[in-house]
Amino acid sequence: MAGLAGKNRVADHGKHENDQKAGGAEFRRDECAPLTCCLNGRLKLYIIHGMDGLSGFTPNDRIRRMQTREARIGIIGMGYVGLPLALLFSDERFKVTGFDIDPAKVSALNAGGSYIVRIEPETIKKARGAGFRATADYAEIERMDAVIICVPTPLDEHSDPDLSYVRGTIESIAPHVREGQLIVLESTTYPGTTEEIVIPLLEKGNKRGLKAARSEEQTGFHVGFSPEREDPGNDVVARHDIPKVVGGCGPIAVELATAMYSSIFRRVVAVSSTSVAEMTKLLENIYRCVNIALVNELKQLCMRMGIDIHEVIDAAKTKPFGFQAFYPGPGLGGHCIPIDPYYLSWKAREFDFRTRFIELAGELNARMPYFVVDQVSTGLNEQSKCLKGAKILVLGLAYKRDIDDLRESPSLTIIELLRSRGAEVAYNDPYFPTVGRGRHYDLNMVSTPLDKVETFDATVIMNDHSSYDYRAIEEKSKLVMDTRNATKGIQSAKIVRC
Ligand SMILES: NC(=O)c1ccc[n+]([C@@H]2O[C@H](COP(=O)([O-])OP(=O)(O)OC[C@H]3O[C@@H](n4cnc5c(N)ncnc54)[C@H](O)[C@@H]3O)[C@@H](O)[C@H]2O)c1
Numbered sequence: 001m002a003g004l005a006g007k008n009r010v011a012d013h014g015k016h017e018n019d020q021k022a023g024g025a026e027f028r029r030d031e032c033a034p035l036t037c038c039l040n041g042r043l044k045l046y047i048i049h050g051m052d053g054l055s056g057f058t059p060n061d062r063i064r065r066m067q068t069r070e071a072r073i074g075i076i077g078m079g080y081v082g083l084p085l086a087l088l089f090s091d092e093r094f095k096v097t098g099f100d101i102d103p104a105k106v107s108a109l110n111a112g113g114s115y116i117v118r119i120e121p122e123t124i125k126k127a128r129g130a131g132f133r134a135t136a137d138y139a140e141i142e143r144m145d146a147v148i149i150c151v152p153t154p155l156d157e158h159s160d161p162d163l164s165y166v167r168g169t170i171e172s173i174a175p176h177v178r179e180g181q182l183i184v185l186e187s188t189t190y191p192g193t194t195e196e197i198v199i200p201l202l203e204k205g206n207k208r209g210l211k212a213a214r215s216e217e218q219t220g221f222h223v224g225f226s227p228e229r230e231d232p233g234n235d236v237v238a239r240h241d242i243p244k245v246v247g248g249c250g251p252i253a254v255e256l257a258t259a260m261y262s263s264i265f266r267r268v269v270a271v272s273s274t275s276v277a278e279m280t281k282l283l284e285n286i287y288r289c290v291n292i293a294l295v296n297e298l299k300q301l302c303m304r305m306g307i308d309i310h311e312v313i314d315a316a317k318t319k320p321f322g323f324q325a326f327y328p329g330p331g332l333g334g335h336c337i338p339i340d341p342y343y344l345s346w347k348a349r350e351f352d353f354r355t356r357f358i359e360l361a362g363e364l365n366a367r368m369p370y371f372v373v374d375q376v377s378t379g380l381n382e383q384s385k386c387l388k389g390a391k392i393l394v395l396g397l398a399y400k401r402d403i404d405d406l407r408e409s410p411s412l413t414i415i416e417l418l419r420s421r422g423a424e425v426a427y428n429d430p431y432f433p434t435v436g437r438g439r440h441y442d443l444n445m446v447s448t449p450l451d452k453v454e455t456f457d458a459t460v461i462m463n464d465h466s467s468y469d470y471r472a473i474e475e476k477s478k479l480v481m482d483t484r485n486a487t488k489g490i491q492s493a494k495i496v497r498c
Helices: 022-049 059-068 082-091 103-110 121-129 138-143 164-176 193-205 251-262 274-305 309-316 340-350 356-382 410-420 450-455 470-476
Strands: 072-076 095-099 133-135 146-149 182-185 222-225 244-248 268-271 391-395 424-428 434-437 442-446 458-461 480-482 495-497
Touching (some): 072 082, 082 121, 103 121, 103 133, 138 164, 146 251, 164 193, 182 193, 182 251, 222 251, 222 274, 244 251, 244 274, 251 268, 274 356, 340 356, 356 480, 391 410, 410 424, 410 442, 450 470, 458 470
Parallel strands (some): 072 095, 072 146, 146 182, 244 268, 391 424, 391 458, 480 495
Antiparallel strands (some): 222 244, 434 442
């Protein structure tokens, strides 16, 4: 079992064992020392206590199975997070089963197909060849060494957390959970979810009467939380280079999760509880949300002052410390930044606490689509046209560049706002040939070819897809409203950077 606990709680494939200076790891190394002793002590304990009943595997066996790739990994939710994660494990020679309630996704995957643009069908086929399969049958949970949950955590109509997917998943898997299994929630949520919802529901629904093991001596299943940090469309940082934060409800949960994630991530950062892990993810996203709100506000001031905010940011980021660049835009999008902060503000109310930064940032960011629409109206006015009856082409439906995800996209809000003010709106997005009905919108539109640009009164650049030729777009447009600085370097009286 050498290397099972590692020299500290920052597991890293051994490659970075001495490279503990970056990213605050010095702190973790000191903090983790006591666990090392505790874990080393515990190894002997496992060997003395022997098998753990139903499955016949000791915790040491289970960790060894992770290391030798014999472990079976079940991933629940074959979406933007779960499917790439399944493929990472499959690449590392694990037998992976993907669970999803959407029969179309299950069939597509089993047929070697993909429904996410950046994942090629060949990648799915390769994984299928390596044993990856999809199912909707929760009874198969029993065969898994570890189960990772990646289901949606949206907001409800009152902007409160909607944990129905998490609850539904836990209730479905609870009867099948076996002794010694590791269950990890990856869905973003408020601190306390694992302890207050996941564990009680697992214990209540387990047909074997198992409980979560909270100490080395206790038997049962092991529960952890590990936030997903994927950044879709980011080709700069490889997924396995993003350190994985892990919190467990007991030491064995942490060890199992560390062993599992160490196989696909170069570095695993263990923290002292599931709540710390849950809060870590929220801090990361709130940090982004607040800083984006700040630059969105400064952009509006800079426009009034005749200063280019992008030039300011470019200059500020030359400072080698104490500044990180965030960029203004037309509003927040995606399944994370517009949603996650509200999970914390909701939870804070239970503690009679108001998260004013979060609320202010949310308010500023939510105003941005309205600001852009006002700017379009002003831009048309400068050309003696009015918004009512104007033909507007929106470029980019996705919430950010080069991805096929339009959840919470500000483009959808802007299209609806422009329409409500009497504009005739079309869109172009290479990732969405059509757009129909979603949770918050019902657009029913077809992507307009770019060779029609000149027939519109204004072109609104909502995201900076790299496939667009911005110079050609500027040349053909009558008016360009650029919310992303996509036309940087192009001098033209037709461009309004907003
Ligand atoms: N998309 C991202 O970039 C990103 C990044 C970091 C974290 N997250 C978080 O990861 C979680 C998942 O997000 P996503 O973007 O993958 O969502 P998604 O909607 O793309 O995928 C979720 C999948 O779960 C399936 N599902 C729902 N309920 C289920 C159930 N009971 N059993 C089995 N499958 C079920 C859905 O059919 C869907 O395929 C969310 O909490 C999100 O906040 C997402």
